[in-house]
Every structure is written in C-alpha cells, then in structure tokens.
Amino acid sequence: MKHEAPLNLHIPEARFRPGDKPDFSYLQVSKAGEAKRPKINAKASETRELAYGLVRVLDVEGNAVGPWAPKLDPETLIRALRAMMLTRAFDDRMYRMQRQGKTSFYLKCTGEEAVAVGQAFALEASDMCFASYRQQGILIARDWPILDIMNQIYSNSRDRLKGRQLPVLYSAREAGFFTVSGNLATQYPQAVGWAMASAYKRDRRIAAAWIGEGASAEGDFHHGLVFAAVYHAPVILNLVNNQWAISSSQGVAGGEETTFASRAIGFGIPGIRVDGNDLLAVYAVTRWAADRARSNHGPTLVELFTYRAAPHSTSDDPSRYRPGDEWRHWPLGDPIERLNAHLIRIGAWSSDRHEALARELEEQVRAANAEAQSYGILTEGPHHDPGSMFEDVYKEMPWHLREQLSELKRLRSLSPKEPD
Amino acid sequence: MAAMNMVQALNSAMDVMLDRDPDVLIFGEDIGFFGGVFRVTEGLQQRYGDRRVFDAPITEGGLVGVAIGMGAYGLRPVVECQFADYIYPAFDQIVSEAARLRYRSAGEFNAPLTVRAPYGGGIFGGQTHSQSPEGLFTHVCGIKTVIPSTPYDAKGLLISAIEDDDPVLFFEPKRLYSGPFAGYHDRPVEPWAGHPASEVPIGHYRIPLGEAAIVREGADLTILAYGTMVHVALAATNETAVNTEVIDLRTLWPLDIEIIEASVKKTGRCIVVHEATRTGGYGAELSALVQERCFHHLETPILRVTGWDTPYPYAFEWDYFPGPRRVADAILHTMAS
Numbered sequence: 001m002k003h004e005a006p007l008n009l010h011i012p013e014a015r016f017r018p019g020d021k022p023d024f025s026y027l028q029v030s031k032a033g034e035a036k037r038p039k040i041n042a043k044a045s046e047t048r049e050l051a052y053g054l055v056r057v058l059d060v061e062g063n064a065v066g067p068w069a070p071k072l073d074p075e076t077l078i079r080a081l082r083a084m085m086l087t088r089a090f091d092d093r094m095y096r097m098q099r100q101g102k103t104s105f106y107l108k109c110t111g112e113e114a115v116a117v118g119q120a121f122a123l124e125a126s127d128m129c130f131a132s133y134r135q136q137g138i139l140i141a142r143d144w145p146i147l148d149i150m151n152q153i154y155s156n157s158r159d160r161l162k163g164r165q166l167p168v169l170y171s172a173r174e175a176g177f178f179t180v181s182g183n184l185a186t187q188y189p190q191a192v193g194w195a196m197a198s199a200y201k202r203d204r205r206i207a208a209a210w211i212g213e214g215a216s217a218e219g220d221f222h223h224g225l226v227f228a229a230v231y232h233a234p235v236i237l238n239l240v241n242n243q244w245a246i247s248s249s250q251g252v253a254g255g256e257e258t259t260f261a262s263r264a265i266g267f268g269i270p271g272i273r274v275d276g277n278d279l280l281a282v283y284a285v286t287r288w289a290a291d292r293a294r295s296n297h298g299p300t301l302v303e304l305f306t307y308r309a310a311p312h313s314t315s316d317d318p319s320r321y322r323p324g325d326e327w328r329h330w331p332l333g334d335p336i337e338r339l340n341a342h343l344i345r346i347g348a349w350s351s352d353r354h355e356a357l358a359r360e361l362e363e364q365v366r367a368a369n370a371e372a373q374s375y376g377i378l379t380e381g382p383h384h385d386p387g388s389m390f391e392d393v394y395k396e397m398p399w400h401l402r403e404q405l406s407e408l409k410r411l412r413s414l415s416p417k418e419p420d
Numbered sequence: 421m422a423a424m425n426m427v428q429a430l431n432s433a434m435d436v437m438l439d440r441d442p443d444v445l446i447f448g449e450d451i452g453f454f455g456g457v458f459r460v461t462e463g464l465q466q467r468y469g470d471r472r473v474f475d476a477p478i479t480e481g482g483l484v485g486v487a488i489g490m491g492a493y494g495l496r497p498v499v500e501c502q503f504a505d506y507i508y509p510a511f512d513q514i515v516s517e518a519a520r521l522r523y524r525s526a527g528e529f530n531a532p533l534t535v536r537a538p539y540g541g542g543i544f545g546g547q548t549h550s551q552s553p554e555g556l557f558t559h560v561c562g563i564k565t566v567i568p569s570t571p572y573d574a575k576g577l578l579i580s581a582i583e584d585d586d587p588v589l590f591f592e593p594k595r596l597y598s599g600p601f602a603g604y605h606d607r608p609v610e611p612w613a614g615h616p617a618s619e620v621p622i623g624h625y626r627i628p629l630g631e632a633a634i635v636r637e638g639a640d641l642t643i644l645a646y647g648t649m650v651h652v653a654l655a656a657t658n659e660t661a662v663n664t665e666v667i668d669l670r671t672l673w674p675l676d677i678e679i680i681e682a683s684v685k686k687t688g689r690c691i692v693v694h695e696a697t698r699t700g701g702y703g704a705e706l707s708a709l710v711q712e713r714c715f716h717h718l719e720t721p722i723l724r725v726t727g728w729d730t731p732y733p734y735a736f737e738w739d740y741f742p743g744p745r746r747v748a749d750a751i752l753h754t755m756a757s
C-alpha cells in the first residue's frame with residue numbers, strides 16, 4: 001500500500017464559535033424511555049449499550065416514561081424542584097455580589113442544577129460526596145444552610161474555613177461533603193479510597209465523586225477508575241460533561257469519537273450516559289449505581305450529559321469563545337423548566353405556585369445574603385484573626401509556626417490601623 | 421529485645437501496628453503475597469490477611485490519593501512507594517491534598533497516612549533507584565518528613581509516623597537496610613548484628629517525631645546528618661581525629677532546632693551533609709537556620725557536603741556519593757579556617 005499524503009495532525013475544534021449559528025442536530029439524542037434498565041447486579045458487559053446511549057425519562061410533553069422512570073412521589077419532586085430553584089437563585093445573587101465587589105470570585109452551575117440535586121436525592125444523607133466546584137446543589141439539596149455557604153464565599157467572621165479557601169471551595173463534613181480542591185480530579189482516587197475504607201469497615205455508606213469532562217484527562221481520573229475497578233469499591237464516579245472546559249470544547253478532552261461513559265468499558269465496570277438536564281433520569285441512574293454499589297456489585301461511571309450555561313466562573317467571558325445564545329439551542333433544555341413541566345403535567349404543580357416559589361426563594365436568598373454580609377465581606381471584614389492562618393497546618397503547631405505567628409503579631413502591632 | 425536489621429525492624433513496626441490497631445492497613449506494589457522487593461512487608465499478609473495487607477496497581481498517584489480518602493474516612497493507611505524515585509507521580513496528591521486537607525477544611529478532614537519509600541544510593545541503582553528527594557518535601561508545609569539511621573530508630577519512628585494524625589513521609593535509607601554502611605564501598609559489607617542499635621524491642625515503643633539525637637558528643641564542630649550520612653559522618657570523624665558532635669536529625673521536619681542551636685553555640689562550627697543534590701536542598705535550609713540563630717557563635721562559614729548537582733550517575737556512583745573522605749576533607753578545612 002502506498003502512503004502518498006504526508007502525515008497530518010488532527011486538532012479538535014469546537015463546532016461553534018462566536019458569530020456561528022449553533023446547530024446541535026448532529027447529536028444523536030435517544031428518545032425518552034428508550035434505554036433499557038439492567039438489573040443492579042448485571043455484569044458490566046451487559047450494560048455496554050448504556051455507555052453509548054442516553055438515558056432519558058422525561059419526554060417532550062413532560063411525561064415520565066420507560067423503565068428508568070423512578071417512582072418518586074410529587075412531594076419529593078417538588079422538594080427537588082425547590083432545591084434546583086434555590087441553587088439558581090443563590091447562584092444569581094452571588095454572581096451579582098461578585099460584580100458588586102463584595103467577593104472576588106464566584107462560580108455558577110446554571111443549567112446543570114439537576115446533576116447535583118438529582119444525585120443528592122438519590123444518595124443517602126450519610127454517603128460522602130467528593131464534589132468538584134460546580135456541585136453546590138448537593139449542599140442545598142441536603143438542606144445545608146445557605147447562610148453558611150455565603151459566609152464561606154465572603155470569608156467573613158463566621159466562615160468555618162477561616163478565610164483560607166477561595167470562595168466556592170466548600171467543606172461540610174456534617175453534610176457528607178468533602179473539602180473541595182482547586183486542583184482538578186484529585187478527589188477521584190480519594191473518593192475511591194473513602195469507599196474502600198467504608199467497605200473495609202463493613203459500613204453501609206458509599207462514596208460519590210464528580211469530575212468535569214475536561215479534567216477527566218488527568219491521571220487521577222484513571223487512578224480512581226483502576227482502583228475502583230480492581231477492588232470493586234462502593235463508589236459512584238460521576239463525570240459531568242457540560243461541553244466546555246473554560247474555552248476548550250469536550251473534543252479536546254477526547255470526546256469527539258466516543259462518549260466519556262465508554263471509558264468505563266476498558267475498566268470492566270458499567271458506564272452509563274444520562275441526560276443531565278432530566279432530573280428524573282439523573283435520579284434513576286444514580287439510584288441504580290448507588291444500589292449496585294451498596295449491594296457489593298462495585299462502581300459505576302456515570303456521564304451526565306449537560307451544558308454549562310454559565311461562564312466558567314466570574315473570571316471568565318464566554319462571549320469570546322462561543323456563541324452567546326448557544327445554550328438556547330441546547331437540545332436537552334433547562335432542567336428546572338423540564339421538571340416544572342412534568343409536575344404541571346401530572347397535576348401536582350401550577351405556574352402560579354412556581355412563580356410564588358421563585359419569589360419566596362429569592363426572598364430567602366436576599367435575607368440570608370443580608371445576614372451573611374452583616375458578618376463581614378472579603379474587602380471590608382470582619383474576618384477571623386489573621387493569626388489563625390497558622391493553625392491547622394499541623395495538628396499541633398510546631399515551633400517555626402509559633403515563631404512566624406509572633407512575627408506577624410509584631411508586624412501588625414506596628415500598623416494598628418490596618419483593617420482586620 | 422531481638423537483634424534486627426533495619427528491614428526486620430520496619431517489618432516489626434508494621435506488625436505491631438497491624439496487631440494493635442484494626443484501622444491500620446498496608447498496600448503498595450508487590451508488598452502483599454511477595455512481601456515487598458526489599459522484603460520489608462514479608463509475612464504480614466500471611467499474618468493479617470489480604471484485607472489488611474494487599475497488592476496495589478502500579479500507580480503512585482493512585483496509592484496516595486486512595487490512602488488520603490481512607491485517612492479521611494478514619495483509617496491509618498501505610499503505603500509503600502517501591503522507590504523514592506517513583507514518588508513523583510504522587511506529588512500532587514501529597515503536596516496539594518494530603519498536606520492541605522486539615523488546613524483547607526479548618527480541621528474537618530485530615531489525612532493520617534504514612535508513605536514509606538526507600539531512598540538513596542550505594543546499590544548501583546542508577547539515576548532512577550538512588551535519589552534522595554526529601555528536600556522537595558521538607559519545603560511543603562503540612563507534611564512531616566522522617567529518615568531513620570538505625571534499626572532501633574526505624575521501628576520507633578515508623579510507629580510514631582503511623583500513629584501521627586498528620587501525613588508523614590518516611591524515607592528509608594535502603595543502603596542501611598542490611599548494615600550500617602559508612603561509605604566504604606570497597607570494604608566488606610558490615611551486618612547490623614553486633615551494632616548497639618540493632619537490639620530492638622519486640623513490642624511497641626515510640627521515638628517521638630521532631631526529636632533529633634546526638635550520636636556522638638564533641639566540642640569542636642557540629643555535623644548535621646540523617647540516614648546513611650550519619651554513619652558516614654561518624655567514619656569521617658574517625659579519619660580526622662577532630663572532636664566532632666554528630667547530630668542525627670531523624671525527623672527533618674518539624675526540625676529539632678533546639679538541639680542544633682545548642683550544639684553549634686557550643687562548637688562554633690557546623691557542617692551539613694546529605695546525599696541529595698546541593699542546590700536548594702535541605703542542607704540550604706539547615707545552613708540558613710544555623711546562620712540565623714548562631715551567627716555570632718560561628719568561627720567559620722557553614723559548609724555543605726552533598727551529592728553533586730547532577731542526576732545520580734550509574735557508573736560513577738562512588739565519585740558521586742559524599743563519602744567519608746569528602747566529609748573528612750570538609751571537617752579539616754573547617755578546622756583550619
């Protein structure tokens with residue numbers, strides 16, 4: 001065989017850039033209800049189709065259809081809707097606070113609320129979540145006080161993390177929420193280790209981890225998968241494919257020719273791709289993976305197929321790299337609108353109640369925000385005592401940190417007018 | 421008490437801890453059925469079962485990442501990194517995660533894990549089986565770095581490391597595994613048997629982290645050393661007839677600064693020796709600390725005797741290794757100036 005053409009390198013490029021008209025018709029979106037639902041003890045090899053398909057429950061009319069439709073009562077669904085709406089209202093308020101200079105940084109999950117909320121609803125409250133920075137919905141779904149979350153964002157005098165962490169890198173052990181790292185993917189093997197420990201102790205709790213499709217290129221993703229697969233760790237490994245890693249499309253992370261869920265196949269564990277904007281489908285798939293893990297059938301990789309409607313963070317300007325209206329063309333819609341439509345469809349909800357709830361949540365966020373600011377904000381304080389920065393480096397403070405603490409105190413005593 | 425070499429003493433430490441604490445578990449490459457390439461975990465899987473002592477995939481980043489999660493759950497994992505040279509894939513998990521969990525969560529989570537790794541040269545391991553990366557870790561706040569120099573210390577320090585609530589890097593001088601090597605590569609290998617520090621208690625005991633030991637008292641010059649170089653420093657002293665005071669740091673960080681300060685103030689001279697490369701190495705930190713605290717007591721500049729600033733060259737091991745003649749040369753130079 002002759003090879004006449006010179007070698008050529010393929011560089012993945014986003015389909016649409018500013019000025020383009022987004023057209024997602026290339027996406028092969030399965031119909032709601034179409035995907036098969038294997039038994040929770042199915043062999044990984046019997047689940048392969050699910051890695052390439054898309055589990056969907058809500059159809060275009062808002063009906064819950066097919067074998068994955070979970071039997072959730074309307075009260076539970078309304079609570080989930082409320083958690084998603086509260087997450088969005090919280091995000092919007094905090095985003096504005098950053099723009100007003102009350103904090104230096106914030107990061108929204110708009111359009112992805114069903115991921116964290118649906119999954120939190122499918123887990124037990126005592127299961128440990130190793131989230132990335134875009135799953136604030138877990139805390140909200142677990143009824144963690146939004147005031148506490150805001151105190152962290154403002155690094156104020158009531159910030160439990162004592163002003164040490166960038167806003168949104170929360171930690172809430174009581175809520176089963178592991179300290180969020182700014183280094184991507186590191187939580188994947190950690191979640192597996194936690195799950196292995198739980199199994200080692202003959203506990204009943206499982207772990208869940210979240211990663212973005214972009215960060216799944218990190219070694220830690222593979223480290224986590226190999227350990228989880230080898231030891232059948234009771235863990236759910238979630239991969240949120242929101243299409244964008246800052247400005248890089250999911251193709252740059254390796255999503256052009258295959259799905260991220262199919263990464264599981266090589267490890268011999270189930271990989272399931274789910275409509276991440278369909279709360280019922282997210283719940284059902286997560287519940288399947290949780291039941292599987294809890295009954296010693298091992299880990300599952302879940303790809304949550306969604307779209308990052310928000311900028312990456314307040315430091316990002318997506319208009320420079322993608323069409324401004326791309327989200328409106330996203331074929332999987334808005335998770336809040338879709339659950340709202342379903343609840344109306346089954347006669348458990350109305351647009352009046354929806355609007356009333358939106359107003360109530362906005363007021364709740366407004367009041368919490370006012371209270372949080374009364375405990376201080378980044379730029380003006382009050383903060384914790386700066387001397388507290390030397391605590392918790394080690395369990396006991398060694399001599400060198402005691403010396404440095406004295407030095408800081410001395411320096412601050414020379415300029416007493418500096419704000420705390 | 422029993423006569424043990426360093427391998428047996430380390431094995432005994434893990435044996436004691438596995439027996440005492442059901443939350444201790446051990447994993448790493450080849451450490452289970454086979455007992456480790458240096459035999460340090462020999463027999464432990466047979467004694468405690470494969471739930472507690474098991475083989476792991478070849479992924480140091482995974483080993484440490486998984487151990488962090490176990491530690492956060494409440495276990496005390498001990499992982500073996502087969503060679504310190506292979507620890508770099510775990511660097512992010514050690515530096516950004518293990519070292520910071522307690523701090524960034526304001527005490528909500530911590531990672532009480534121990535990472536064991538054989539380090540150092542002298543076994544013709546070339547540049548990928550000989551490195552001394554301790555200085556990369558002493559630079560990192562939130563972890564403790566420990567290096568023993570005898571079987572007795574190795575066991576007591578490893579027990580303290582496993583019991584410690586902070587992450588500990590435990591570097592084992594592999595050239596000392598079977599005998600107290602002083603750098604005379606052309607002389608017959610000496611076994612630990614007969615050395616006073618090879619008499620090791622069978623049961624549980626601790627050597628507290630953060631406490632150095634004066635292994636030779638002297639009045640004229642202080643030598644700061646750890647691991648293999650402790651034995652080299654003693655041998656170099658014998659070659660010079662200078663009355664040195666040799667301090668074995670044992671824990672590199674947190675450092676026992678008091679014992680160092682008192683010694684240098686007494687002797688007025690100081691040499692720092694390590695096998696690791698010189699520039700930006702741990703010796704630079706020791707030198708700076710001594711200078712800051714003892715400047716007015718110093719009669720001469722502080723010297724460093726270290727590995728050269730090159731990768732560990734396979735065929736030129738003994739030109740690279742800072743052996744007793746190089747240390748003796750520095751002692752004499754310091755005494756003459």
